[in-house]
Structures are given as C-alpha cells and as structure tokens.
Amino acid sequence: MIVTYKQKLIIIFRAVVLALVLLSTQTYGQSGNQLTPDPKAVIQLGNARFTVLTDQLVRLQWGPPASYDNRASLVVVNRKLPVPTFSTHTENSWFHLKTKKIELAYKINSGVFDSTNLKIRFLNADTVSWKPGQKQKYNLKGTYRTLDGRDGELDQYSRQKIQLEDGILSRDGWFFLDDSRSLRLDNSDWPWVTTPGAPKLDWYFLAYGDDYKSALLDFSKIAGHVPMLPRYVFGYWWSRYWSYSDNELRELVQNLKRFDVPTDVLVIDMDWHTKGWTGYTWNKNLFPDPSGFLKWTKENHLKTTLNLHPADGIQPTEERYNSFVAYMKADTSQKKPIPFEASNKAFMRGLFDIVLRPIEKAGVDFWWLDWQQWPNDSKIPALSNTWWLNYTFFTDKAMHGQTRPLLYHRWGGLGNHRYQIGFSGDTFMSWESLAYEPYFTSTASNVLYTYWSHDIGGHILKGNEKGVEPELYTRWLQYGGFSPIMRTHSTKNAAIKKEIWNFGPEYAKPQHDAIRLRYALVPYIYTMSRKTFETGIGLCRPMYYDYAKQAESYIYKEEYMFGDNMLIRPVTTPSRDGFAAVKVWLPSGNDWYEWQTGTLLKGGQVIERSFSIDEYPIYVKAGAVIPMYNDQIQNLDKNPSNLTIGIFPGATGKFQLYEDNGNDKNYGSEFATTAIEMQKTGIEQVVNIHPAVGKYQAMPERRNFTVKLFGTQSPSKVLLNGKSLQFNPEKREGSWNYDGSNLCLNILLPDHDCKVAQQIRISYDAVQAPEVTAGLVEKFKRLAMITAALKSGDNGNEGMYIPENLGIAEETNRLLGYHPAQFFNYLKQFEHSYKLVPEEIRSLKSLDEQTKNKLIRLLQ
Template identity: 50%
Template sequence: MKSIFICTILFLCVTFLHAQQKPNEVRDDRPTMIVSGAARFTLLTSHIIRMEYDSTGRFVNAPSFVVIHRDLPAIPYTQINQGQWLIIKTSTMELKYKIGSGKFNQENLQITYKQANGSPILWHPGMANNENLKGTFRTLDGMNGDTHEGDTIPTPFQNGLLSRNGWYLLDDSNNFLFDNSSWRWVKKRNNPELDWYFMGYGTNYKAILYDFTKIAGKIPLPPRYAFGYWWSRYWNYSDDELRTLVEKFKQYNIPLDVLIIDMDWHTAGWTGYTWNKSLFPDPEKFLQWLKGQHLKTALNLHPASGIAPTEAKYTEFAKAMSFDTTGHKNIPFECADKKYMSNLFNIVLNPLRKEGVDFWWLDWQQWPYSKEIAGLSNTWWLNYCFFTEMEQQTNLRPLLYHRWGGLGNHRYQIGFSGDVVISWKSLAFQPYFTATASNVLYGYWSHDLGGHWFGNVPDSLKKIDPEMYTRWMQYGVFSPIFRTHSTKDPRLNRVIWNFTGDYFNALYNAIHLRYALAPYIYTMSRKAYDTGISLCRPMYYDYPQNKEAYALKDEYMFGDNMLIKPVVTPAINGLSTVKVWLPAGNDWYEWSTGTLFKGGQIITRKFMIDQYPVYVKAGAIIPMYDDKVKNLQENSKDLIVKVFPGSSFSTRLYEDAGNNNDYQKGAYTFTKIQTEKEGNKVLRVTIYPRTGAFSGMIHNRNIEVQLYGSVIPDSVVLNGRLLSYNTDKKNDTWNYSGHDLTVHIRSNDVSCNSKTEFEIYYPSKQVDINGMIGEMHRLKKAVAFLKNSGSPIPDMLSGVNQTDIRIEYHPTHFNRLIHEFAMYYPQVGDLINQTIVNPSIAKQCSYYLYNY
C-alpha cells in the first residue's frame, strides 16, 4: 500500500509539473483577459495587448478618453507558467512577465512581436521609440511654414501611432475616464498606476491603424456637403452683402456648399450668442433663405467669456444655473460643468440651430485646462461635448469644426488648423502636416486656403500673390476640406472674380474639379471610416520599404489611386518645377499632360499655372460628377466613369443618404466598376448592379464613360448593341474630344440594379499619343502668347494648333492628324525662331513648348 501511495504521489507531481510546462490551449470563445496577482493582461487584437498593474487589484473597465472599446472578439492564445514566468502567446506576439515581481520594468516584462518576414521585434519597458513618424499638434496659429513667425526652431509634432521601430506604447495610465450616465461625462481615475497598450506592427502600418479604430472608435464620416466648397472670411458681413455674395457665386457658375459667418454675427466681443440686428435684421429669415439656396451655415463661437448680461438669454440662463445676477456679472464658462454645458446647448445654442444654423465653428483659444478638473484639456472636452450633443439630438450626421485636442479626437472630425502666415513656406508645410495627422487618425484638417494674415512683412508686400493663391487652392482640391479664409483685411478679398486671365481660369477649374471628384473623395472617406486609412496619407503606408516614402515628405496619396506632389514654390518664367517619386509596383499617368511613366523612378517635371502634378495609377477608374453639380447635398444622377490608360482595374463607388447616421447601420450602397483588357484591341468596362440600399437612393442614372488619353476606337458596343458615333452627345452614342484625346460614351436612364457593359474595340495598329495632351496644351499657350505680343502667326503653326478641332471635325482622319502633329511639333520652335522678330518672345515661346 505504501508503494502504491508513493507512486500515486509521484504520478500527480509529474502530471502537475508537466501541466506547468505544457501550453494551455485557449479556444476563441474563452475570455482574453489574464490576471496574475496585481497585473492584468488583455489581448485586444493580434497587434494590441493591454497591460495593467494595480496594487489594489481594482482594474479599470470604464472607457477612457482614448480607448472606448475593449469588449472585442476573443483571439486564440496560449498561456503557460514556466518557472517564475507567465508566458502568453498569440499568432504574432509573445509576452513574458515575471510573476509577482511588481510594477512593469525592463527586468520583469518583455514582448516579442513576430513580423510577417519572420524577423522578431523585442520590446521591454523603457525602450525609446526614436523613429516615431509623428502625428499632429493643436494649431498652426502664427506659423510661417514649420516655425512660428520670427522663430527658427520647428514646432514639434506630438508622437503618432506609427514608428519605423515597428511598435508604439500608448500610456493611458493618467488619462480621464467616462462615467456611465446617458450623456457620458468625465471622471478621474481613483488609483492610476499603470495602464499601457503595446502595439506591434513592424511595417504593417495600415493594420495597426485599423486595429486602433477597434479600441478607440472609427473616424466618423462627415456629411457629404462637407466635401464641397466652404466660403469663409473674417469680415463684418451683413445680410444683404451675403445675399449678394451668394448670387455672385451663381453668376460666375461657382458651386458652393458651406457659408461660414465669422464672429461679427453677434453683438458682443469675442464671446457672444445674440444676433447683431444691425447686420441681420431677421436672422431666421436670412438662414431660411440660405437653406433655399442649398447652403449649409456655420457660426463662429468663442465661448470663453461665459454668458454676459447683454445676452438675450442671460436671465433665463442665470435662473437655470441658480446664478446671482446682482452686479450684472458674466456667468463664468466651465466646460467640465455638466449643468453649464447642458444649459448652454438647451437655452442658447439649440434655439439657434432651430433657426437654421447647421453646425458650429468652435474656436477655443483661451486657457488650456479646465478650472474645475485639473489636467482636463478644454479643447479635447469641448470637442467631445459639442459632437456628442449633436449626435444625441437628431439623426443628422454631427459635424464639428474645431482644433485638435489630443489622441482620441479623431472621433470628432474636422480640425481648424489655425491662422497661418501667407507665404510659400506655409503652403509647403501643409501637405506634410495634413498627411502626417493621419498617423493619429485625424484625417480631416481644414486649412485657411491661401493663408490667413500677411505676417511680419513691409506694407508694400501686403497684397495678394495670385500665383501663390492659385497654387494653394489647387492643393486644396486634393486636401480633406476645401475651405478659404482670411483675416479682417480689405486687401484679402479672394473671391475668384477678383482674379483675371490664367489665374481666374485655373481657380475656376480647381473648384469645379473638386466637385467633379466628389464621388471618389466620398468613397475614400467611407474607406477611412471602415479601415482607419485617411483620405490624405503618407507614402509609407503603401511603400514602407522605400526610403523615398519617408524622405519626400510633401508627397502623399490622395485616396487609393492618386499620388499628389503639390506645387509649393513660385514659377520661373511661367513654369513651376517639381521632383516626383513614382513608386514601383505600377505605372503612373500624369493627368494634366496625358503622359504615362514607369514606376520606380524619380522624375523632374515642369507645370504651367493651370496644370497640377496629379499622378493616377495606370488603368485606374475614377468615379466623378459632371459640371452640372452645384452642391453636394444630394446624390447626382449623372455619373462619369473616368478610365485612365493602363491595365485592367477594379474599384467601387460608395453612396449613402449623405447627412444621417444610417450609414453606421448598413444603409448604404456599393457599385462595383471594372475594366478588362484583351491586349490592345478590346477594353471592356462593366458597371455591376449595386449592392445595399438606403432611404432616398436614386434608381436610375445617366452614365458617361470617359476613356482619357485614348486613340479613337473602331466601334463601341453597349450591352451587345452597336452604338453610333454622334457629336450631338445624344443618349446611347459616343464621340471623341480632341483637346483631351478622350472617348465619351453616354447611356442615360440606366437602372442602378442592372449590369451595364461597354465594349470598346480598337484598331490593330495604334498611333502613339503618350504626352500629346500636354503638348497640345503647351502649343495653345505659346500661340496665345504670340498673339498677345502682336507677333505674326505662321500658317503652319496655326494649322498644327488646330489639331484638336480637326480631329473632332474629321475623326476618321485621326491617325493622319496625330502623325502630322507628332512630326510638326518638334519643328515649331525653329519656325518661331525664324519668323518672330523679337528674340525674347521667341525664347519664351520655346520655353513654354519644350520645358516639361
């Protein structure tokens, strides 16, 4: 019996020890929370581990300002106790913690992250994240480029989530929490010790941004109208002046969506809530008139001074706050006071919204922290209060226009970047600043396009530089929010009808291009909601292994299919020079010139004022609107499917109701659009039946397929039916435009729920038109320059200059006309030099023609 007993004991001991060594396989349906004494580890995603240490064992489960979701689906893991160590393994990470060893330090905690290429990243507490790719900062107020006016040291960025180290540690230990009331309010942590989130990703930057949205919330989709043109100017506009302004926009055929009225709308100084009746005799009627013009309206707010005795709502507000009005003092502002903020909305602001105000420009510039709760950022908390209060009131999509308050503020949308100095340096800094903010998911910076104030320059230089303003507006087309603004200065009235010639044309075209790109922009913004990948993002998201992606900081991707290299320096002799890196992996099509470039090279290019360096992935399909769209409040029935030269491609068009929250509940549609090439002879463009549904969606649309930079095809077939060539642009016909060498195919009243297929058949022998769009454009500019200088125009030059019109008149002569253009264009310079008496004029013409 004794031997049996001893054997039994030995068996149990061996079994116990074996159990300590063998991994405990945990199924997906088990919790992913592991407690070891005063330490708790939560496996949130395959890239994120939460690590808490609390000596009292009262771990935090309430949402924090940054991390609002932790109840995520379980992920597979194994857990073993190996000697003194707790070891937790997932498919990508291994965590080791020395059991019972106290607060985390480099001796008792380490994480190994396994990259896709197999190489590990080893992390322990105290390691420096010295290759952080940065995030953003609160404001560009007073900045001239990357420094404040008069300073020489660049303004530091806050760290972002992404780093070339391949990891990031979010220390949430001292962050505020939300309570569990119906309108969740701020509460302090009772026992902040350690609350860390380790994020491992290597170079898979997109994966960690997506995972961060799982724990920190998605980037809300702004209302569709927010992607249109915003007119804003600090000026004491009156009712009749704004009506005249809006009518001028109509007169010049300028689309417009948002009208911002700066702070002179109210009677007080910086802080005010009562309409100035000398400027707006009947505010409600004025606001309703704006709605009849299909415009959205925002008013500027500076709430720091509280509620003054001069305010119309002062007595009512004081009563609600039990405030002693003896002495007629201001009712002090305090955004951490829930009673104050509730009354501010219920008594003061919501009645203004009922009159017709759509959203607020909340411009907080005063003390940084709450006077009631130490350390609470007024900017961060105001963003939360205004956005969530709007969210609770109606099903209309909340929109807030304010400053960056810190990590987690991506949930409150559009940022006002502040009052920058008008300079090329400021323009040059904004593309990098905007794209880098996507590293903290703050993807909707809105800039004062054109700059805000003149800065410290002599009065003689305080005037609008039309070239700089044009280039700033062109950049604005390819930025998140398209908004102009300036300080109260009569020299800064930048309505585009104050510009002339090429500047007016370039500005006009820029605004219309912004509206044309609305379907693409809106689709990419939906992608930002779904994935955390912002509309404007750095090149290293897609090309993390390339040094150029990090070095060329002002180059960025605009959505998935466009690469932008902004013009940020003045032109020399009418041409602006840029150096562009075109990544390998696909070819790139230079939109403004119709030139196809191989990927994997750096090129130097020159552009005229009405050209911009936009590079589209070869073969890309860009959904667009036509020039009939005047605002973005409704989905247009007219859709352009623009197809760029290249290989087969596929994309999706996203649509929803535009200004409600139903998009979060599945009320939206996607339409797949695909091209297939059979060598150079056949191109098939297929628009598939849309999937999904939402209230008010259109059922039929007019479709125009545009094959940009294309030779003339032999024939076009729509759904098996041969289409006729017709220059009258009738339904179910096609034709060709010579100025942009584009095939236009139209089909009206097409069901959105049916498949539509276009087949384009090309000749077996095709002429080379690569770059010819740009050459035709250059030639027209040169001829116009000669005519304006009074120089004679040789017949041969005039004839070559009419190639685009000749093609449209005689499409069957396409090959001959293209051959002639290609033959004569190189000779034009010599012809000009031989016939133009003034050598400086001839030299300028040649410069226009051949510098690109």
C-alpha cells in the same frame, strides 16, 4: 437581379465588419457591455492581467484585481472585441502568450512590470521587440493643436519650429500607450469626465512592423472610429473674417453663382453676434431677421456655421441671460456674468439647451468653435479645454441633432479623431506656409485626425505685401482641392480679397477649374471617407502607408496619397518663365498617369516636371477607375442621377463606389455600393458596371453613366450590352464622342436601372500608339500658348501670320474630335508638322531672338 455566391459572401463580410465598426464607434454613452472585454480574452496572473484585444494589440494591467478600471478613458472607448486566436504556456517560471503576430513573455510572481520581467516581440519582423521603459527612435509624428502665427513650420515671432506630437506610427514598429492616469468617463446618460481609478499600471501595446494600416485599424478598434462626415462637407466653403450683413452675403452668393462657383458651406465669423469676442445674440444691425436669413441659406442649398468664442461665459447683455441664470439657479440681483466652466455639467447642459439649441433650430447646421484661451480646465487641471469642448459639442449634437454630428475646432489630443474637423488657425500668407501644409495634413493621419481644414490662401499678410499674391493663392487653392476640406479664409483686412472676380483671367480660370475639379472628384472622395470610417486610413495619407519598404516614402514629405489611387505633389514654389518646377518621386509597383499633361510615367523614379498655372501635379495609378460628377453640379445635397466613370490608361483596374443619403445617421446599415471593373487585352477593352447592392433613403433608381477613357485612341467599335453605339459629336445619350484636347473617349450611356448590370466593350483598330500617353495633351496646350502669344501683338508679329505647320499641329486636337476615324492619319500629320514648328518660329523676322528662344523652349 441574380446575386452570385461570391457577392453574398462579400455582403455578409461587409455586414460583419460594419457591426464591429459600429460597436466601437459610439460617440457617447460608453456602456459596460462595450468596455468590458470578453472574459475569454483575459489572462489573470495574480496582480498581472493581460487582455488580448487583437492579434497584435494587448492590454497590460498591474494592481489588485478589484481596482481595475474598465470605464472609458478619454482615449480608449472600446475593449470588447472578437477574441483572436492565441495560445499560452509556462516554461521555466515564464508565462508565454502567443498570437499570430506577437509573443509576450512575463516572469511569473516577479512583481510590477519592468524591463527585467516583461518582453514582447513581433513575430513578422525579428527587429521589432519591446520592453518596459524602451523609447522609440523613429516616431513618424502626429499633429499639433494649431498653426496660429506660423510661417511654414516656423513661429513667425519666435522663429522656433513646430514640435509635432508623437503619433501612433513609428519606424520602430510598435506603439505604447500608458493609460494609467488618464481621465475617465463615467457611466451617466451623458458620460462625464472623472478621475482615474487606482490600478498602478494600465498599458496598451501594439506591434505592427511596417504594416502601418493595420496599426491604425487596430488603434481605431479601441479608440473609436472616425465618424462619417456629411457629404456637403467635401464641397467648397466660403469663409472670411468680415462684418458681413444679410445683404452682403446674398450679393456674395449671387456672384459665386454668376461665376459658376459651386458652394456648400457658408462660414460666418464672430461679427454675427453682439459684444465682441464672446456672444450668442445676433447683431441685428447686420442681420435684422436671423430666421429669415437662415431660411434663405437653406433655400440656396447652403449649410451655415457660426463662430463661437465661449471663454467669457454668459454675459448679462445676452438675450437668454435670464433663462440661463434661472436654469443655473444663480443669483440674478447683481447681473454678473456666469463664468465659463467646461467641466461643469450643469453649465454645459445650460449652454446647449438654453443658449445654443434655439439658434440651431433656426437653421445653423454646426458650430465653428474657436477656443483660444487658457489650455486646461480650472477645476480639473489635467483636462484640456480643447479636448473637452470637442467632446461636449460633438456628443451634444449626436444626442440631439437629427443629422450627422459635426464640429469644426482645433486638435485637442489623442482620441480627438472622434470629433472630426480641425481648424488649423491663422497662418501667414507665404509659400513657406503652403509648402508645410501638405506634410502637416497627411502626418495628422498618424493619429487618425484626418480632416484638417486650412485657411486656403493663408490668413495674415506677411511683411510689406499689399494684398493677395495671385500665383500663390491660385496654387494654394489647387492644393485645397486635394486637401480634406476646401475652405478659403482670411483675416479682417480690406486688402485681402479672395473672390474669384478680383483676379484676371490668367488666374481666375485655374481657380475656377480647381473648385470644379474638387466637385468632380466628390464621389471618389466620399468613398474614401467611408474607408476612413471603416479602417482609420485618411484621405490624405503619407506615402509610407502604401510604400513602407521604399526609402523614398519617408523622404519626399510634400507628396502624399489622396485616397487609394491618386498621388499629389503640390506646387509650393513660384514659377519661372510661366512654369513651376516640381521634383516628384513615383513609387515602384505601378505606373502613374500625369493627368493634366496626358503622360504615362514609369514608377520607381524621381523626376522633375514643370507645370503652367492652369496645371497641377496629379498622378493617377495606371488603370485606376475614378467615379466623378459632371460639371453641372452646384451643391452636394443629394446624389445626382448623372455619374461619370473616369478610367485611366496603363493597366486593368476596379473600384467600388460607395453612396448613402449624405447626412442621415443611418449610414451604418443604409448605403449602396457599385462595383466597376475595367480590363484591356490587346485591341479590346471591357468595362463592367455591376448592379448597385444595397439601399438608402432617396437613392436614385435610374442613372445616366458617362464612361470617360483618358489617354486612349479613338475606337473602331463601341458596344453597350452587345448593341453598337454610334459616333455623335453632339454628345447625345446612347452614343460616343472623342475629346481630342484630352485624348479622351467619352461614352454616354442611356438612362438605366441601377440594379441592372451594364457592359461596355470597346474595340480598336490597332494596339495603342505610345505617343497617345507620351505627353501629347501637354503638347497641344503648349502649341495653343505659342499661337496665343503670336496673336497677342506684344511681340511685333501683330497676329498677322501663323506659320503653316504650327497651325496644322495646333488644330490637330480639334480634328481628332471631328473625325476620330482618321485618328492615326492625323497623328502622323501632327508628328510631321510638330517637328517643323521650331524652324518656322526661327524664320519669323518680326520676333527678336529672346522671344523666339522663349517660344521654342515651350516645345521642349
């Protein structure tokens, strides 16, 4: 393989970036080398010290230099960064420090920082300036510890709104962190919480204007990057609070397979153990052989997590009580419980080494830590138990586990982004809860807490409901496919059944499709998770990250970007006459392809759209390249040898696919990227799949790519590396076919070396007809709905007669697949027949006027 000079530069650049990223991503063991800034970045003026961390981030300290505290705080874990270019000078007793983006001024020998002697302005925006004591007016908020007991943004009992914490981002254009009295971490082998030092002030100031992405990146440089999640996390999680037994879980998994529901994570709630709330001993009535059960989960490619409520400490009834007491050198004569104490290092070491490690070694992959008790530690009142449990559980796994550390718990406060997945708690099953979650989830990215996991479908029944509302649950599951973690869950209530086989076909099919679509998008999602690790930009992010200067980005809070190339506007209200209406803002700057209706829409407008239960508002950037898996994948244990490249109409596009082993700790240096580019000029389209660059364990050496060009007409010629591919409707490798229902050209490439480039060149007979991306896919669907309604017999027609033009129009999609060479002839025939369908329906004597009008409305 020949590597070009440009490719070499890209490789070198990524290596430098990764080195910097990994330097600031230590999850434990914050060393002095990492925490002490480069002396070249430090300016000392008496008791005042300024440390230039980036060109828009500065640390400000005041106090006797001997008292400065360079240990890690709970928030700041890195200060040794490349020194940015800056200059200093003194003028009229004022000290000036200037970088490319900020200018700081401090009056020399004027004492402790205040609004009269210190000021900072952002050079890229005249309106952004700051003085000590200045308050933000337009903070864009962060997140909240839990949604327990919430019905939307309201507490179900008090009816008070959630007050989200302030985040890093604000329309004021700056962020201020007072780290003066924050708890610190010592320099032991397992850094432990300790009190702060003596300096009077320890501040951090970050100016960014409306460049929100740069703010998150710079904050992550000092607060640590969001660690990579294992790939399996992005699959489907089955969870339910239920007294499952070994037999019942085996039957559940068998049924999931029978209904073709891929599953990666099995969540087992608190009944796995004995003695109620807190416990660490398996309930042998439900799991007579825990090791055998966990061996079965591994054989079925399931990752297992168990629920923990550690507040009651270690009880005398626990299997490992005596070993734990001996480790703690406690008095065993009274057989008293050993109280829980998170800040006690000996207790926590014993909890992991004596109690939890044997369970992990038997096959538990990670813990669901469900802390719901007192907020702060009894010995260190300033220490949040939630924050500290996140730290201890995650870092213990990092030190002792062979795979990537992972934790599933609640938000504990700033800095907790280093400990990954949030469990949002027990929400009510309501449309209001569904409507609030998209905003809540994307806004959490403002504090880098990018991986919230919600109880999809809600947790608790609201009011007099007798069970799951099928439409609400289906819409929630569709949203779940475009949330960070796709996990269904509910409380212990026999009336709440979320298994797909409990629903009729009207809802079971879209539920199945939602889970399948999630799995299809994992290569795209996983690439975005790498970007989260490197930049701090979340998978689900507010619109203003990308469109800060467009006022609508701050108004339409229910919609969000899903990675770089998809805009999602969830359905959060019930349907009327079979369709749910949503109002969506499409930002200017590019056009958007409404995937499930096949409609290319102009950016820069607010429109109202309607969707049947099996459709979802997914807007893909025009020209986007989206890597996908096919519908055969059942779990995410490994990278499959088959990969699909989805290409969307309306512009040119490119994508750099990221892949690694999926669960090892070597992702910093062992990974591969594959660049994919698409260009279209006139009647010719070219797709280039560049050689994979890099290597990782178990990397596929050869691959079968399928290139899917959505929203396109049939081709006149398809060339692969200069050789012609033939039309073959049987979907054989080395051929192409046409999916008329989705107006999608499918090109099936033969088995190929991943390190060798491939080029696909597609020629068309004419410039594409605008009808192809004007909702023709949706028209086909609605014609099928009308035909099914007429054949049902419910309206008196009894399926005896399907009007001629309806039949012709409804079957056009199939003809396009059979005979793509006749594409334009069939399209012309369709347009003629489609216009006549309303009159045909009006002429049906077996239908009443209400039914006729209802069917005709489907065509509008």
